[in-house]
Each structure stands twice: as C-alpha cells, then as structure tokens.
Amino acid sequence: MSKIERRRRIEARLGGRHRRERWFRLLGITAVGLALSFLVLILANLVGEGASAFTQSKLDLPIRYEVTASPTGGAPDVRYPDVDYDALVLDALAGLLAVEPDRQMRRELRQLVSIDAGFVVRDSLGSAEQAPGARLTVTVPASSNVDMLVKGQLDRSLPAVQRPLSDRQIAWVDTLRDSGVLVRRFNTALFTNGDSREPELAGIRGAVVGSFYMLAVTLLLAFPIGVATAVYLEEFAPRNRWADVVEISINNLAAVPSIVFGLLGLAVFIDWLGFPRSAPLVGGFVLALLTLPVVIISSRAAIRGVPGSIREAALGVGASRMQVVMDHVLPLALPGVLTGTIIGMSRALGETAPLLMIGMVAFIVDVPTGLGDPATALPVQIYLWSDSPERAFAERTSAAILVLLGFLLLMNLLAVLIRRRVENK
Amino acid sequence: MNMTTVVLLLSGVGIAAFYAGRSRALRLGGGIDAARHLHSLPGYYGYFVAIWATLPAAFVLLGWLLVRERLLIAWVVTGLPESIRELPPGQLDLLLNNVLNLAVLPDAVAADPVIAAATEHYRAAVEISQWSVAVAVGALAMLGTWLALRLVRPGFRARNRVEAVISRFLVAASSIAILTTIGIVLSVLFEALRFFEQVPLHEFLFGTSWSPQTAIRDDQVGSSGSFGIAPLLAGTLLITLISMLIALPIGLMSAVFTAEYSTSRIRGVVKPLLEVLAGIPTVVYGFFAVLSVAPWVRGLGEALGLDVASESALAAGLVMGVMIIPLISSLADDAIRAVPDSLREGATALGATRYETIVGIILPAAMPGIAGGVLLAVSRAIGETMIVVMAAGLAANLTANPLEAVTTVTVQIVTLLVGDQEFESAKTLAAFALGLMLFVITMLLNVLGLTFVRRYRERYE
Numbered sequence: 001m002s003k004i005e006r007r008r009r010i011e012a013r014l015g016g017r018h019r020r021e022r023w024f025r026l027l028g029i030t031a032v033g034l035a036l037s038f039l040v041l042i043l044a045n046l047v048g049e050g051a052s053a054f055t056q057s058k059l060d061l062p063i064r065y066e067v068t069a070s071p072t073g074g075a076p077d078v079r080y081p082d083v084d085y086d087a088l089v090l091d092a093l094a095g096l097l098a099v100e101p102d103r104q105m106r107r108e109l110r111q112l113v114s115i116d117a118g119f120v121v122r123d124s125l126g127s128a129e130q131a132p133g134a135r136l137t138v139t140v141p142a143s144s145n146v147d148m149l150v151k152g153q154l155d156r157s158l159p160a161v162q163r164p165l166s167d168r169q170i171a172w173v174d175t176l177r178d179s180g181v182l183v184r185r186f187n188t189a190l191f192t193n194g195d196s197r198e199p200e201l202a203g204i205r206g207a208v209v210g211s212f213y214m215l216a217v218t219l220l221l222a223f224p225i226g227v228a229t230a231v232y233l234e235e236f237a238p239r240n241r242w243a244d245v246v247e248i249s250i251n252n253l254a255a256v257p258s259i260v261f262g263l264l265g266l267a268v269f270i271d272w273l274g275f276p277r278s279a280p281l282v283g284g285f286v287l288a289l290l291t292l293p294v295v296i297i298s299s300r301a302a303i304r305g306v307p308g309s310i311r312e313a314a315l316g317v318g319a320s321r322m323q324v325v326m327d328h329v330l331p332l333a334l335p336g337v338l339t340g341t342i343i344g345m346s347r348a349l350g351e352t353a354p355l356l357m358i359g360m361v362a363f364i365v366d367v368p369t370g371l372g373d374p375a376t377a378l379p380v381q382i383y384l385w386s387d388s389p390e391r392a393f394a395e396r397t398s399a400a401i402l403v404l405l406g407f408l409l410l411m412n413l414l415a416v417l418i419r420r421r422v423e424n425k
Numbered sequence: 426m427n428m429t430t431v432v433l434l435l436s437g438v439g440i441a442a443f444y445a446g447r448s449r450a451l452r453l454g455g456g457i458d459a460a461r462h463l464h465s466l467p468g469y470y471g472y473f474v475a476i477w478a479t480l481p482a483a484f485v486l487l488g489w490l491l492v493r494e495r496l497l498i499a500w501v502v503t504g505l506p507e508s509i510r511e512l513p514p515g516q517l518d519l520l521l522n523n524v525l526n527l528a529v530l531p532d533a534v535a536a537d538p539v540i541a542a543a544t545e546h547y548r549a550a551v552e553i554s555q556w557s558v559a560v561a562v563g564a565l566a567m568l569g570t571w572l573a574l575r576l577v578r579p580g581f582r583a584r585n586r587v588e589a590v591i592s593r594f595l596v597a598a599s600s601i602a603i604l605t606t607i608g609i610v611l612s613v614l615f616e617a618l619r620f621f622e623q624v625p626l627h628e629f630l631f632g633t634s635w636s637p638q639t640a641i642r643d644d645q646v647g648s649s650g651s652f653g654i655a656p657l658l659a660g661t662l663l664i665t666l667i668s669m670l671i672a673l674p675i676g677l678m679s680a681v682f683t684a685e686y687s688t689s690r691i692r693g694v695v696k697p698l699l700e701v702l703a704g705i706p707t708v709v710y711g712f713f714a715v716l717s718v719a720p721w722v723r724g725l726g727e728a729l730g731l732d733v734a735s736e737s738a739l740a741a742g743l744v745m746g747v748m749i750i751p752l753i754s755s756l757a758d759d760a761i762r763a764v765p766d767s768l769r770e771g772a773t774a775l776g777a778t779r780y781e782t783i784v785g786i787i788l789p790a791a792m793p794g795i796a797g798g799v800l801l802a803v804s805r806a807i808g809e810t811m812i813v814v815m816a817a818g819l820a821a822n823l824t825a826n827p828l829e830a831v832t833t834v835t836v837q838i839v840t841l842l843v844g845d846q847e848f849e850s851a852k853t854l855a856a857f858a859l860g861l862m863l864f865v866i867t868m869l870l871n872v873l874g875l876t877f878v879r880r881y882r883e884r885y886e
Binding site for chain 2: 017018020021024025027028029030031032034035036038039042045046049224225226228229231232233236237245246249250251252253255256257258259260261263264266267268272273274275289292293296320322326346349350351352353356357361379380382383386394397398401404405408412
C-alpha cells in the first residue's frame, strides 16, 4: 500500500470519527439534561400541586350574639355552656343566603363549613366582651369540599351523585363567593395545627415540633460522639486492630440501609430497654446512629486538613498532645466539622423508614411537649397524608414537602455559607 | 422531682465545682502568682473537680433511666394479688398497660379496685423512686466534689488526670460505631433465629409463596402462613434492575460529560444541582411516584393497549432510577477524574479523538472504580424503602413483568412491623429474618464495592 493510499484511507475515516465524537458529546449533554429535567419536573410538580394549600377558603360569618344568660366566668370555652354554637353558624349562613332552612337544607348548609366552625364561634364569643344582641363577625374555615370547589379542583361538570356537593350547595358557594363572604386567605391552620382527619384542620405543627425534638437529640449525641471518634482515629489511634475494626465498622455503617437501623431501634431500644414507642427520644437515638458515620467521615477529613505545622508549633512550645488537639486542631477544623454535621442533620431530617419501625407513624393530633410524648416527624407526616384518599390531602402533602425542602435548603445554605467563610480566610 | 430538674441541678453542681476547684488551686498556689507553683493551669483543677462531681452521678442517673421502666413494673407486679399474678402473660400485660395508662392521667380513678390499687401503688413507686434517685445523685455529686477538692494541691497533676478522662471518652466514643454494628447483627440475628425455630430455613430460602398471615386462633381458615422469599427477592431484583437501566446510562454519561467535556464553570453548576437531586428525601420521591409517575405509566400503557397495574414495578423502578442517578454520576465522576492525565495526553498524541480516548482508554482504566460505584448503587436500590413502600405493591407476586405489581423485601419489613404486633408471632419475627437477609446482601455488596473503589484509587496514587 502506497503512502498516498494510506493517507487517503485515514482521511476517509475522519468524517465518521468526528461524527461519532459529536454524537457522544451530545449523548453526555442529553444525560445531564435529563437528570436536571427530572429535578425540575419533581420540583415543578410539587410547587404546582402544593402552592394552593397555602391558602384556605374561609367564611366571614356575621354571628348574632344573642346570649341572654350571663357568662359563668372562667375560660372562653366554658363561659356559655348552654349555647348551641352550631345553630348560630347555621343561622348566620341561612341569613346570608336568605333561605328558610328545613332539616335537609340545614344538613347541606352544615356541610359547607368545617366541623370545627362551632368551636371557633364559641371561642370568639367567649373572649369578646360585647353586649348581647350585637353582631360579631367570626371567620370560620370552609369544609374541604367547598375549599376544593373554590380552588377548581372539584369537577363541576360531574353528575351530582358523583360529586360530594349537591347542585344547591354549589349555587350557595357561588353566592357566598360573589358577596365576598367566602374568601381565600392564608392557611394558618397548616402551620398552627396538629394532624387531623379533616383536611381543612390538618397542620404540620406537631410533625415539625416532633422533628425538632428528634433532631435535637440526634445533634446532642451524634456531634460529640462523632467528633470524638474522628479525633481519636486521626490524632490518637495507634495503627492497630482496634482502629482498623472501628474504621471498617464506620464505612460499613455508612452504607447499611436505613431501615435496618430501624430494626435495631425496635429490637434494642423498644423491646429490650423498654423505651416508649413513638417517642422523639428513641427516634433521635436511631437517627443519631444513622448520621454518626456522616459526621465522623467529614470530621476526619476536616481534621486531616489542618496543616501539620500547627501541631508541631504547638508541641514545640510545650503543649500536651491533648492541648494541641483541643486548643489548636479542633478550632481550625471546626468549620469543616460543622458543615459535615449540618449535612448529617439534613439527612436525618429527611429520613422516614427507620421511624416507621419504631412506631412514629401513628395518628397523633396533639403537639408533643417533651421527648417522651408520642410524636411524628415531618417526613412521616408526608407519608401519612400521601396515603389519605381525600383530594384535599394531596395538596397538603405537597405543601408539607415544600416546607420540608425549605428546611433542607436552609440547612444546606448554612453549610455552604460556613464553607465559603472558611475558604475566604 | 422530674429528670430535667435533676439534670439541670447536676449541671449547676458541676459548674460550681469547677469554680471551687479552680479557686482552691489558686489560693493554695499563692494567689496571683499561682501559675508558677501549680503543676497544671488553674482551669484543669476546676475541670478535675467538676468531672468528679458530675460523672459518677451522671452514670448512676443514666443506669437508673435504663432500668427504671422494668423495675417499676416488677414492683407493681409483686404488689398484685396472687390470683392476678397467675394470669397468662398476655392478660397480665394488658392489665399492666391499663395501670400505666391510668397512672399518667392525674385524676383518673379505675373502676376495678385491683387496678385502682395497682395504679396507686405505681404512682407511689414513681414518686418514691424519683426522690430517692434525686437524693442519691445529689449525695454522690457532693461526695465527689468533696473528695476531689481534697486532692487539689499545688503539686497535684490535674492536667494528666483530666486528659486521661478525655482520652477514655475518645476511645469510648469510637467504640460506639463497633457497638452499633454488633447491635445490628445481634438484634437481627436473634430474632431471625427465633423465626427459624418456627419456620424451617429451607422453606424460607427456597419457598415460592409469601403470605405472612398466620392464624391467631386455631379455628381460623385460610391463614396458614407461608414464608418463601423467592417472590420478594424477584420483586426486589426486578425493581433494582429497572432502576439501574435508568440510572446507569444517565449517571455514567453525566459523569463523562462533567469530567471530560464540560468547562469548570458548567461543572460548578451541574454538580451541585445533581447533589440537590441526591438530597431530596426518599419520601418525596415516593410521593412523586404515586402522584405523577404511576398514573403516567398507566396512561401510557393503556394508550398502547397494555394492561398496567396501578402500582407497577415500572413506576417504582423509574423513580428509584432517578434517585440513584446522582450516586452513580458522582462515583463515576470521581473514578474518571482519578485516571491520570498522562493517559489522556498519550491518547491525544496518537491522534485519538476524545470519544476514542474516553471509550478506549479512560473508561477501561476507570472501570474498577465505576464497577464499585455500581455495586454501591445496587446495594442502595435494594435497601431503599420509602419509594417502594409508597409506589410498589403489597402482595407477593412471582413475575418478571414490569407492568405488574410486585413487592420487595423492604416493603414487607415495613408492612409486617407497622401497626399492632405481637412480638412472638412468626409474622413479626419474619421481618427480622428479612432484615438479616437485607443486611447480609447489602453488606456483601458494600464491602465488594468499597474494595473495588479503594484498590482502584490506590492503583493511581
């Protein structure tokens, strides 16, 4: 084969080679694009679904304050023991709609407002110091079906038997909306209430408080133990069997499925040690064990990053090894340690599966007030709501997820800020 | 006197002890000039006394908290009349539970005189025990402070003593990781062994039917219970396979792009965004699967004339694949970037295009690292719980059809253990047998994967 012939063959193949190169590159861009579009898709989906849950339909009802008996004193809820507050709500609704309700109509009117409406009226009347006969405007939440109708998530065109609201009820809702009685306001219940079977009353406060208690326990355990382990392994551990075993355990624990930690918690803390089920204390223990490897691994990296000259200088002026570590190495490694801890905490905040094992998946209405109270956590609340059949819970699930992602974002921002401050130094 | 108060008081004693120790050292050392006569810095004397004041008391407190519940219950049981103590354990537990529930309510009085008496008994025991523990802790703290203060003299080597305690703490802390591993193995193993007493091992490993409902009464029909894990394993593998079919190509190509093609600015944007994908909690992925992906897959299947289950393996696998992408891309990215530049330069010098360099040189060189990453990803997919709990089925179904509903090992663990449970039944213990299997499989994959990754890293270092 002549030299020219060989060159001709090589050049003939060049086009194909470059084409393959372009395709390959395009493939890479597509892969990245796909991965990122999944991210956008998930977030857009959640925002689209959850944004409406931050508002809630409420009714401003003019309640006629016709209490003739004098108040009995005491807390608002016991001041007028004989009053039928539900009837007050119904009268106000009937008045607004200008109807003379029979039994059936009263029942349908009743379905427009939340079952909690009577209690809301009771509390406002009890705390208002007004003369009998006056009118008092009380804002009560609409029922979740009405809320869904107002938000356009209930199909009006369905035949009446397939709808939770009758034709008459829909007409009433339209009238109330047109006259400005029925309005959408910020959904405070979502943030101030515990869980509830009624979507319009369900809130994430209990779950957020539960998560907070759990994270507090996790932090109190995982931070000191994790940092101490990292210090030991990096600064003191002799190169022996023990250090090797610790090292292998940590690397292995970092990759054990989280549900297995839940099994550990169930068998050891609850069954063996007799700790209460559903308690943030046990949840915190389990999450601490789960996040320990994260804290240890990042703390070790931070300690390793402290230059040896610091240690030598401190030793040179007569500090003991412990003083070197406590007074010089740890303060310099602290930003890295904190970053790793925050990342571990954010992982703990999103963890669900181990909490299901230790009974934190119960329906709990009350906001927990201590480490031993039955509680749930924000991701578990999301799981519970996602299981509820009501349409109104779907949007609340998304809203709760948005709140959870908000917390995670804040924690990660904090970690980034700490890292950046250190890099600037 | 509740525990929080005791802990707060103890901390107060600790702080006081610190100052007492420090000022005593300063005084004995000769006031302002003390530093010259003292062996250690004055603060160390303070720490020494504070440690002696709080540590023994704290251990007592901790030990008490661990055994408290059992002791109190044992105490209540001994106070019960003979006839009740001889009830079968289940009924006795029920009664005790009643007592405990009543005891927390301040004004509750039980109708049954026996329970009422036991409740009173329990309340009294709680009251007495709390006071006596508080007194014991207080006495111990005082005693420790007094003993330690007596030791404080100018020549006393306080620093060495304090450092010895810290160093013990460091060793103790590092043993937690080992204890956790042992705890996991033992707790899962023991319950699993109890399970295998009831269900033979070969039936568990080779049985082809899984229906964990066992009869509670003898005369119940149709719930004999069968514990063959084949359908669970098949379901787990099916979903894992689907997720890897998504995650492997996308993750690997993303890694190739970020490591070899992108500028550092694009890389600086893409990598953190992929980390965001990795940071989304799995319960969110699960909700996304149920809310959007499953209906979409079903709709698509119906449009093509296929019968798709609403909890199809395909939907769960797809979403799990998306969750795994960042894991594969970051591990593959590390592996690719660890390939030395000399290989790239050599290939370029020989006239290879980038594509030829990557496919012919870099990926083969990075293969052990990538393979290790894939093993870790598979282990992650097998152990992943929330996505499959929310999006996969509950009924065991031995099938390879991704359009049908399958169940997985983790789903079964959750279903068996969530809700009311009796600790002795085969149904509950089965969850631990599954947990043992899950632990063993994922540990093997992890060890293998980590070895690959590490070997490979060493090769180019």
